[in-house]
Amino acid sequence: MAYLIIYIKTWCNREKCRKWIIRKPDAGFEVDLLTFAILKTKQMKKLYILLAVTAGLFACQTTDKKGTPGLDTEARQNATKDSANFTTIQWLDSTFIDLGKIKEGQVVEVSYRFKNTGNKNLIIANVSASCGCTVPEKPERPYAPGEEGVIKAKFDSRGRPKGEARKTVYVDANTSPVQHQLNFKVDITD
Structure with missing residues (x-):
């Protein structure tokens, strides 16, 4: 199952903020699963790091649990x-x-x-x-x-x-x- 993570700079309540949208393609159209705005605060920097680490963990997953010696x-x-x-x-x-x-x-x-x-x-x-x-x-x-x-x-x-x-x-x-x-x-x- 594939998900799209979209990063958008936009205006929120007269302040410039960043918006992350996680979308799931479904039958030819996209459905927003999670949308949230990120303001420039120290707490939000932690959220950026958490998102980056989570994306890195999912990107590094492999389907082969055990490697076979000498046989890929x-x-x-x-x-x-x-x-x-x-x-x-x-x-x-x-x-x-x-x-x-x-x-x-x-x-x-x-x-x-x-x-x-x-x-x-x-x-x-x-x-x-x-x-x-x-x-x-x-x-x-x-x-x-x-x-x-x-x-x-x-x-x-x-x-x-x-x-x-x-x-x-x-x-x-x-x-x-x-x-x-x-x-x-x-x-x-x-």
Whole structure:
């Protein structure tokens, strides 16, 4: 979500003042979220500093929480596009796991073991789930040929309806096909 911060010098009550407007673009027009006038006082200088620090903090945010040693985000994305660097993956266990019965409110973890059976490094570019109740963990490092690894996911049954629930974990890697589907089911009871 993008916001526009606009600085305007204008006249307020016969004095020259400064006005900050924070706007949110919305459906082709702009809506003022916050408008305030700043007079030339010592207290307002503190506000200038606060705004500058806040803007600096938001500008420095990054979406990548952890860096992968020797593998930046761009290289990870390109790995799934460059077929010359494709490898093969073998799922050591079934790609469908029945977790059986669990009580509503219980959190369970499912694990899928894999092995790089190709001759290039295996790069897991992305791991996502079919809904917000399932949170997968993405391996952050490349896997050498012959190396094994695990993809884990946690399923939270809080607030889920009773009965059978089937969920999917999607794994994108430098393989053909690029996307793999890992499935599990649980039976939620009282």
